[in-house]
Amino acid sequence: MSVILEARDLSYTRSGRTLLDGVDLAVREGSLTVVLGPNGAGKSTLVRMLCGELAPTRGRVVLNGDTLASIPAWLLAHKRAVMPQASDLTFPFTAFEVAGLGVEGLGRGLSRADRHRLARTALEHADVAHLAGRNYQTLSGGERQRVQFARVLAQLAAGRTVETRQVLFLDEPIASLDLKHQLAVLAKAQDLAREGLTVVAVLHDLQLAAGIADEVVLLQNGRLVTHGKPHAVLTPACLTEVFGVALTGTGLPPHPWMIASP
Amino acid sequence: MTAGAMRTGTDGAGERRSLRERPGLVFACLAILLLLVGLVALSLGATGVPASRVFSILADMFVGQTGTGGGETLIVLQVRLPRLLLGMLVGAGLASSGALMQGLFRNPLADPGLVGVSAGAAVAAAATITLGDALLAPLMGPLPFGALPIGAFAGGLLTTLGLYLVATRGGRTSIATMLLAGVAFGALSGAVMGLFSYLSDDRQLRDLSFWSLGSLSGATWTKIIAILPLILPSIVAMPFLARGLNALALGEAEAFHLGVPVQRVKALAILIVAITVGASVAAAGMIGFVGIVVPHMLRLIAGPDHRMLLPASALLGAVLLVAADTVARTIAAPAELPIGILTATLGAPFFLWLLLRRQGGIAL
Numbered sequence: 001m002s003v004i005l006e007a008r009d010l011s012y013t014r015s016g017r018t019l020l021d022g023v024d025l026a027v028r029e030g031s032l033t034v035v036l037g038p039n040g041a042g043k044s045t046l047v048r049m050l051c052g053e054l055a056p057t058r059g060r061v062v063l064n065g066d067t068l069a070s071i072p073a074w075l076l077a078h079k080r081a082v083m084p085q086a087s088d089l090t091f092p093f094t095a096f097e098v099a100g101l102g103v104e105g106l107g108r109g110l111s112r113a114d115r116h117r118l119a120r121t122a123l124e125h126a127d128v129a130h131l132a133g134r135n136y137q138t139l140s141g142g143e144r145q146r147v148q149f150a151r152v153l154a155q156l157a158a159g160r161t162v163e164t165r166q167v168l169f170l171d172e173p174i175a176s177l178d179l180k181h182q183l184a185v186l187a188k189a190q191d192l193a194r195e196g197l198t199v200v201a202v203l204h205d206l207q208l209a210a211g212i213a214d215e216v217v218l219l220q221n222g223r224l225v226t227h228g229k230p231h232a233v234l235t236p237a238c239l240t241e242v243f244g245v246a247l248t249g250t251g252l253p254p255h256p257w258m259i260a261s262p
Numbered sequence: 263m264t265a266g267a268m269r270t271g272t273d274g275a276g277e278r279r280s281l282r283e284r285p286g287l288v289f290a291c292l293a294i295l296l297l298l299v300g301l302v303a304l305s306l307g308a309t310g311v312p313a314s315r316v317f318s319i320l321a322d323m324f325v326g327q328t329g330t331g332g333g334e335t336l337i338v339l340q341v342r343l344p345r346l347l348l349g350m351l352v353g354a355g356l357a358s359s360g361a362l363m364q365g366l367f368r369n370p371l372a373d374p375g376l377v378g379v380s381a382g383a384a385v386a387a388a389a390t391i392t393l394g395d396a397l398l399a400p401l402m403g404p405l406p407f408g409a410l411p412i413g414a415f416a417g418g419l420l421t422t423l424g425l426y427l428v429a430t431r432g433g434r435t436s437i438a439t440m441l442l443a444g445v446a447f448g449a450l451s452g453a454v455m456g457l458f459s460y461l462s463d464d465r466q467l468r469d470l471s472f473w474s475l476g477s478l479s480g481a482t483w484t485k486i487i488a489i490l491p492l493i494l495p496s497i498v499a500m501p502f503l504a505r506g507l508n509a510l511a512l513g514e515a516e517a518f519h520l521g522v523p524v525q526r527v528k529a530l531a532i533l534i535v536a537i538t539v540g541a542s543v544a545a546a547g548m549i550g551f552v553g554i555v556v557p558h559m560l561r562l563i564a565g566p567d568h569r570m571l572l573p574a575s576a577l578l579g580a581v582l583l584v585a586a587d588t589v590a591r592t593i594a595a596p597a598e599l600p601i602g603i604l605t606a607t608l609g610a611p612f613f614l615w616l617l618l619r620r621q622g623g624i625a626l
Contacts, residue, residue, distance in 0.1 A: 048515075051519065052518075053515050053518060073518060073521050073522065073523050073524075074521040074523070075521075076521065077519065077521025078521070080519075081519065082515075082516075084513070084515065084516055084519075087512055087513060087516060088513065089511055089512060090365075090368040090369065090370070090510075090511040091370065091511050091561065091566035092561065092565075092566055093511065093565075093566055093567075094565075097565075098512075101508055101509055101511075101512060101520065104505050104508065104509070104520075105505045105521065105522075106520070106521060151512075155519075155520065
């Protein structure tokens with residue numbers, strides 16, 4: 001499969017501190033890539049630069065053959081969507097309206113009814129259709145996260161009318177979700193990847209990462225340690241080195257299985 | 263996407279939902295209300311003019327037959343109509359600017375004055391009142407009648423521009439920096455205003471306090487013609503920023519992810535507010551509370567979607583300010599209350615009532 005997203009010598013320095021240092025990365029189209037690393041490794045910084053939110057101080061990001069910096073914001077919104085870690089909302093929009101923000105002003109040839117339909121479908125896919133009329137501000141953290149996921153799904157659906165080769169970025173998408181919905185969000189991400197969408201996700205849970213990733217990117221201190229298939233990257237030796245924790249791998253099929261020993 | 267036909271809601275009255283679904287109804291009600299209030303404003307006053315007479319005077323004016331009706335025609339066309347239009351423009355400008363600022367600052371308590379435009383205009387106006395006679399008059403003769411509003415408008419615009427430049431680094435404006443710089447400038451301007459009132463003589467002091475309380479009593483056709491081309495295009499332009507403001511409610515990064523040109527939205531919103539509020543303050547002085555109360559009421563009634571909120575705030579702001587002004591000039595007729603006193607004394611308790619009516623408090 002072809003490369004859709006590429007980082008070349010990507011670096012970011014802020015007030016003298018180097019948060020990301022010369023990262024080269026190629027993400028294959030239709031893959032689910034998980035970015036792993038200890039706190040402060042530069043995972044979020046990497047994703048924020050890959051999605052165009054943060055301009056690199058050195059190097060560049062290439063999406064679909066175009067340098068990211070040359071793509072105007074409105075067009076970029078059709079090519080990729082970003083699910084934030086957590087999102088506050090200033091005003092009392094309903095969950096349905098929040099999902100609607102994902103399609104407002106996006107897409108080509110969409111009628112108002114089409115946009116309503118896309119938002120509603122997205123809410124169903126994120127398992128929050130029953131919250132549609134609720135005020136977002138009164139929802140629990142997990143419910144909010146799922147409504148945000150619906151908004152992102154709605155954006156991708158609207159964007160597909162303009163650009164079919166899309167990338168979805170998930171920055172710790174499951175931080176505040178219960179186990180059932182963690183698995184549901186990741187399963188949805190896997191489904192989307194199987195349908196051809198490229199997914200880049202920051203995760204903390206090595207086990208979940210091992211279970212769903214096509215590729216794993218391991219970061220430490222702003223540098224790329226290694227990038228490859230889960231069984232090649234998630235080895236006890238490598239993880240012990242990066243996370244500074246003693247790990248034992250059991251090698252149980254079908255995924256690498258790690259046990260931390262305190 | 264409008265509020266959407268959501269019937270699964272568990273919080274909120276059915277009536278509130280139905281208005282969320284029908285922004286057209288909200289606009290229709292507000293427009294009718296504005297017509298009624300306008301009619302009352304034209305007929306009430308020291309000399310009562312019956313509504314039917316008001317209609318015929320206005321009809322005559324539109325056909326071009328003026329000067330036939332004597333006193334009543336003069337009162338309606340030369341005194342009350344400009345005052346009505348000034349009230350509508352200033353009320354609409356302040357309320358929609360408030361909604362715009364609250365969307366931009368992501369804070370329902372933001373005031374149109376936050377970007378420094380009112381404080382800057384106030385300082386410039388105080389300087390014109392206090393120092394104008396002493397410093398400017400010897401250079402250019404007696405100050406022209408328009409010196410005060412022009413000075414206030416320029417002062418407001420320059421202050422906002424200054425704050426914008428302070429808060430912008432590397433092509434990105436930090437809203438938080440702008441807010442804090444605005445607060446700092448507000449404190450400074452308070453001190454400068456204090457200094458000016460200390461320096462003023464009795465007449466200047468009276469002008470100063472009258473101006474800072476706000477009033478529509480100086481309404482003339484000249485003023486209307488001066489501020490109409492500033493305020494009306496701004497109000498018409500605001501809804502074009504609505505989608506960006508809706509997305510900004512999620513956060514700046516999220517708005518960018520959704521394709522909103524965030525920096526352009528910020529710059530345009532600040533420019534529009536500076537022009538609108540600058541023109542309002544220049545023409546009518548400082549009138550408080552309209553910018554906060556009106557958008558807040560509308561959010562409670564019809565939801566937070568800025569595509570509805572911005573134009574509806576303009577309409578309701580016009581309604582409320584014209585109503586307040588009608589009360590201000592009739593309640594103690596022939597004397598007149600400064601309208602700023604009235605909007606604050608009526609607005610503040612009403613605002614409190616709105617807040618307390620909702621059990622469980624309000625999430626900011």
